[in-house]
Amino acid sequence: xxxxxxxxxxxxxxxxxxxxxxxxxxxxxxxxxxxxxxxxxxxxxxxxxxxxxxxxxxxxxxxxxxxxxxxxxxxxxxxxxxxxxxxxxxxxxxxxxxxxxxxxxxxxxxxxxxxxxxxxxxxxxxxxxxxxxxxxxxxxxxxxxxxxxxxxxxxxxxxxxxxxxxxxxxxxxxxxxxxxxxxxxxxxxxxxxxxxxxxxxxxxxxxxxxxxxxxxxxxxxxxxxxxxxxxxxxxxxxxxxxxxxxxxx
Amino acid sequence: xxxxxxxxxxxxxxxxxxxxxxxxxxxxxxxxxxxxxxxxxxxxxxxxxxxxxxxxxxxxxxxxxxxxxxxxxxxxxxxxxxxxxxxxxxxxxxxxxxxxxxxxxxxxxxxxxxxxxxxxxxxxxxxxxxxxxxxxxxxxxxxxxxxxxxxxxxxxxxxxxxxxxxxxxxxxxxxxxxxxxxxxxxxxxxxxxxxxxxxxxxxxxxxxxxxxxxxxxxxxxxxxxxxxxxxxxxxxxxxxxxxxxxxxxxxxxxxxxxxxxxxxxxxxxxxxxxxxxxxxxxxxxxxxxxxxxxxxxxx
Numbered sequence: 361x362x363x364x365x366x367x368x369x370x371x372x373x374x375x376x377x378x379x380x381x382x383x384x385x386x387x388x389x390x391x392x393x394x395x396x397x398x399x400x401x402x403x404x405x406x407x408x409x410x411x412x413x414x415x416x417x418x419x420x421x422x423x424x425x426x427x428x429x430x431x432x433x434x435x436x437x438x439x440x441x442x443x444x445x446x447x448x449x450x451x452x453x454x455x456x457x458x459x460x461x462x463x464x465x466x467x468x469x470x471x472x473x474x475x476x477x478x479x480x481x482x483x484x485x486x487x488x489x490x491x492x493x494x495x496x497x498x499x500x501x502x503x504x505x506x507x508x509x510x511x512x513x514x515x516x517x518x519x520x521x522x523x524x525x526x527x528x529x530x531x532x533x534x535x536x537x538x539x540x541x542x543x544x545x546x547x548x549x550x551x552x553x554x555x556x557x558x559x560x561x562x563x564x565x566x567x568x569x570x571x572x573x574x575x576x577x578x579x580x581x582x583x584x585x586x587x588x589x590x591x592x593x594x595x596x597x598x599x600x601x602x603x604x605x606x607x608x609x
Numbered sequence: 610x611x612x613x614x615x616x617x618x619x620x621x622x623x624x625x626x627x628x629x630x631x632x633x634x635x636x637x638x639x640x641x642x643x644x645x646x647x648x649x650x651x652x653x654x655x656x657x658x659x660x661x662x663x664x665x666x667x668x669x670x671x672x673x674x675x676x677x678x679x680x681x682x683x684x685x686x687x688x689x690x691x692x693x694x695x696x697x698x699x700x701x702x703x704x705x706x707x708x709x710x711x712x713x714x715x716x717x718x719x720x721x722x723x724x725x726x727x728x729x730x731x732x733x734x735x736x737x738x739x740x741x742x743x744x745x746x747x748x749x750x751x752x753x754x755x756x757x758x759x760x761x762x763x764x765x766x767x768x769x770x771x772x773x774x775x776x777x778x779x780x781x782x783x784x785x786x787x788x789x790x791x792x793x794x795x796x797x798x799x800x801x802x803x804x805x806x807x808x809x810x811x812x813x814x815x816x817x818x819x820x821x822x823x824x825x826x827x828x829x830x831x832x833x834x835x836x837x838x839x840x841x842x843x844x845x846x847x848x849x850x851x852x853x854x855x856x857x858x859x860x861x862x863x864x865x866x867x868x869x870x871x872x873x874x875x876x877x878x879x880x881x882x883x884x885x886x887x888x889x890x891x892x893x894x895x896x897x898x899x900x901x902x903x904x905x906x907x908x
Contacts (some may be wrong), residue, residue, distance in 0.1 A: 481862060486668065503671075507848070509835060510835040510851070510859075512831070520735075520752065523751075524751070
């Protein structure tokens with residue numbers, strides 16, 4: 361999400377040269393604890409603030425106000441000729457941890473599964489690890505199977521999935537082209553299989569999607585408010601779309 | 610007066626030449642110290658048994674660099690198997706067999722090949738070589754060590770051809786004439802006289818070529834799949850691997866300075882440095898010995 365924050369800051373400063381915005385990375389936890397310590401105006405976070413964090417903030421006289429500024433959805437993709445067109449989260453997790461290694465185990469053709477992933481430095485990689493492979497369980501220490509291919513770019517994943525009928529990959533919804541097949545995903549065995557679209561993501565039906573938040577201390581005023589309004593305006597949301605995230609409006 | 614001035618300029622020029630000569634030593638030493646300074650803390654951050662274990666997943670604290678070292682070795686070995694015979698034979702053909710007009714076309718073409726950016730070769734690998742290998746050998750994926758080896762071979766060949774060919778051209782014609790006059794065939798002359806006489810130059814060519822393949826990053830990152838699988842058998846050539854260079858390139862950008870991960874990446878740099886050092890030492894030893902033997906034959 362730091363990319364999005366940097367882009368916003370950069371673009372906003374080029375329109376308003378009198379404003380100086382400095383963006384620091386380090387993860388959602390860093391942002392929220394800076395807000396609690398009242399050292400920042402706005403904290404970006406790709407997870408919801410925890411109740412104990414709110415309590416801590418209130419003790420410091422900080423009142424966090426939440427804004428959903430963008431959404432992020434990850435599509436799971438396969439080759440168009442692959443007969444599989446839906447999977448559950450558990451099945452995807454089993455594929456990536458190495459428990460399932462042939463498509464026939466999922467009712468597909470007798471082909472080995474080639475697992476594709478982004479490199480470990482990608483936020484998408486970490487999100488996929490936490491929410492899909494570990495199914496959101498933070499005590500789970502399962503990791504990717506060692507023979508998962510780590511490709512340096514989203515385009516690399518699309519290219520390999522497009523060419524290789526054995527492959528499965530994941531990518532931000534914004535990067536997916538129609539030369540690959542997007543799978544419908546069910547949160548639980550027996551649940552509804554949902555395709556990722558702007559609609560299902562915004563309605564919170566699609567399993568691998570999350571809100572991206574900004575927390576402010578109290579209702580923002582003056583230039584902070586203007587900046588926040590700009591992020592949520594069509595100009596700001598266009599940047600969201602450019603970076604492969606889902607705009608909120 | 611004039612003589613004095615010449616003397617003065619000569620001194621400056623000598624000094625400058627000396628300086629540039631020493632600077633290369635200085636730079637190598639500075640780089641070495643920098644690498645050691647940033648990389649050696651890894652030995653204190655991480656127990657050595659863990660550092661040389663077989664699982665690389667740094668964001669969860671798995672720092673086993675063994676798959677990366679072996680991955681680099683597999684790709685380099687594969688590339689040498691492609692590039693060395695192919696490169697030397699091409700050089701022999703250009704220098705000894707091809708007619709003059711063909712030589713004049715081939716030499717610049719080979720040199721043009723050397724100027725191909727590695728990222729372009731990477732594209733070629735993803736779009737052409739990898740699907741081709743997958744279909745031909747019926748592999749699960751075409752992003753394998755073999756794909757990397759073939760493309761790296763392509764990168765090393767121009768270096769090997771160009772330098773070997775120069776070495777062959779430097780063999781005096783009297784050698785060839787003498788050999789032919791003794792009744793040897795052209796083939797026997799090439800393998801028995803010309804190539805052995807140019808051996809040190811050819812070895813240098815091979816070493817420079819191999820050196821390029823160890824250090825090459827962009828192409829391998831694009832086509833080898835980057836899966837840190839420990840290569841255990843010959844089959845590893847047909848499976849994805851992860852090299853040391855690709856690991857440094859893809860992870861250095863996001864790593865927190867002075868974290869264990871950061872130190873380990875520099876430690877990998879040290880290992881890489883030692884590899885190229887070893888290649889160079891072997892090369893200089895072999896070529897020194899060969900010169901002695903050649904001198905013995907000639908005397």
